[in-house]
Amino acid sequence: xxxxxxxxxxxxxxxxxxTISCSGSSSNIGNNFVSWYQQFPGxxxxxxxxxxxxxxxxxxxRFSASKSGTSATLAITGLQTGDEADYYCGTWxxxxxxxxxGGGTKLTVL
Amino acid sequence: QVQLxxxxxxxxxPSQTLSLTCTVSGDSISNSIYDWSWVRQPAGKGLExxxxxxxxxxxxxxxxxxxxxxxxxxxxxxxFSLRLRSVTAADTAVYFCARGIYGRIDYFYYxxxxxxxxxxxxxxx
Numbered sequence: 161x162x163x164x165x166x167x168x169x170x171x172x173x174x175x176x177x178x179t180i181s182c183s184g185s186s187s188n189i190g191n192n193f194v195s196w197y198q199q200f201p202g203x204x205x206x207x208x209x210x211x212x213x214x215x216x217x218x219x220x221x222r223f224s225a226s227k228s229g230t231s232a233t234l235a236i237t238g239l240q241t242g243d244e245a246d247y248y249c250g251t252w253x254x255x256x257x258x259x260x261x262g263g264g265t266k267l268t269v270l
Numbered sequence: 271q272v273q274l275x276x277x278x279x280x281x282x283x284p285s286q287t288l289s290l291t292c293t294v295s296g297d298s299i300s301n302s303i304y305d306w307s308w309v310r311q312p313a314g315k316g317l318e319x320x321x322x323x324x325x326x327x328x329x330x331x332x333x334x335x336x337x338x339x340x341x342x343x344x345x346x347x348x349x350f351s352l353r354l355r356s357v358t359a360a361d362t363a364v365y366f367c368a369r370g371i372y373g374r375i376d377y378f379y380y381x382x383x384x385x386x387x388x389x390x391x392x393x394x395x
Binding site for chain 1: 321333
């Protein structure tokens with residue numbers, strides 16, 4: 161069972177907006193920065209958001225994220241079929257002194 | 271361009287030790303800005319953080335691995351390694367090495383993995 165909680169799946173139509181939630185506690189999300197990873201089948205994860213809301217230069221601005229209290233949210237607008245992937249949230253857990261991930265959310269673009 | 275490449279046996283017998291190496295090119299593992307991590311993923315399941323090594327060789331590990339994991343480094347070869355003792359079938363997974371960024375601003379920690387290896391599959395059987 162993952163330290164961070166994500167919905168197993170979300171779906172939306174092309175062009176629409178989707179959000180993926182990530183819930184934790186005061187020892188992780190509540191007091192540390194959150195990152196988000198995109199993973200296609202058979203490949204390594206790729207960071208799409210770091211430090212709560214920052215995007216690497218190669219990630220389109222259709223990807224955004226926010227944090228409030230002990231929860232974080234990844235938003236993807238203008239959905240494309242190429243966005244279909246698994247998405248994971250991650251952060252540092254101060255009590256565990258360890259990195260932690262969410263269980264992952266499978267995004268389906270209908 | 272930084273690249274990481276995992277290597278090691280693809281098959282390990284139960285109760286034995288899993289040993290993997292990550293070879294880094296395009297950066298030095300002695301670079302104090304970054305840390306060097308291992309993450310694994312059982313087939314069809316989510317990511318599990320194993321541990322990290324940073325600065326002078328200090329390490330952090332996932333408590334759930336119950337002290338079975340050890341991360342070490344060979345700066346002369348620009349490699350870092352993972353050893354996981356007393357493996358069982360539950361340790362069967364794709365193992366990734368990654369370069370991470372870790373730090374603290376006031377009381378808040380930031381940590382993420384920006385560069386990943388392609389992963390290597392290890393089966394315990």
